[in-house]
Amino acid sequence: MNNKNALLIIDMQQEDGFVLEHFDTVVANTAALLETARHQRVPVIYTRHINQADGSDLPRGEPRAADGGPSSYRAGTRQVEILDQLTPQPAEHIVDKGRYSAFHRTDLDARLKALEVDTLIISGVLTDVCVLSSVFDAFALGYRIRLVSDACTTTTLAGHHSALLIMANWVYALEILTSRQCLRALEHLDYLSLIPEHPDCFAHQPHEFESTIARLNTHLARTQE
Template structure:
């Protein structure tokens, strides 16, 4: 088993409360990562965002339904289950969480250390919420992170790329790469990625945001050549 890497699939659940950009292609890319990780015997770990049905574990301000329970990701409903296309096998770990980060009040870090994982391959949703917070915590805990840019998504492309820019600016133990290049990496083949070389490498002022996103996107497209 390749214990240096683990594939983390964040919150790819039935919950459909948000319309997500390029969701079908994101699912396809995660499925490709999943198939290759299994072939290469790389550990696969899923997270599920779940709130208790009575709302007792919800953070302040979290949206609630009329009965006071969570308006989404409610325990005991079909919506919290993993998408059938990406269904976990019996021997694959599922980590349930009640907050954005996969590490907050979970045993994920202990599980990864038990597997001697050093590099965490990150995919899933939402780029600007659970993916972002999980990557920041993984960095703080000492992991090398490979973030698969087209195996993540959120409600807007602006939110997606803005989050990639934040991580590229400040997560020093980070590689951002496409699914195609990550598949090369999983198979120990030559690959290319965007690895931050300095703090605030993609610094920009508000009026420059669109051009900076285009610069990041252009770099990621070039990595597919």
């Protein structure tokens, strides 16, 4: 890896409104990334999804509680705070956002430019929502992206793999790697990763979905060797 990386941890918050697949493993993998990034002096940036308690900043159609406020990620509640296992250190950046993408109406791009970052190591939740949106925006803004596959998750494994396949198909600046291999990269050791070689390289029809997931996992499993 080059020396212009930043670790972007997306929405790893106390919010418990969603049951997430293999979440304990994702938290543990993220904690390992965080420890190594700090040791290697890689900048760390967290995002928090937060909506105003009165619901005034909610997008059209967003689920609301009985009082009209947001049904989740409500400002002023414990649920919007970062998980205890991943508590930010005082010098680390926290970017609050009210939409899926970490870049939408935030100063994240400006902060990254100030740090001279050109490559984002991305982990967090949900793979098929906030991670997906943030990856596409990062790509549009010119960043290289290293997505840590087992430090992300969502509500179903199908959703998780669908998002990985979409990104592998169309984000040309993308590299997908496991947390084990990312740790090696952060430590400046040889590592393995999946770099898509051409557009739509994981193209599939509905009946091929399971076999395409297996093909993706086969590529990623090789990076564990």
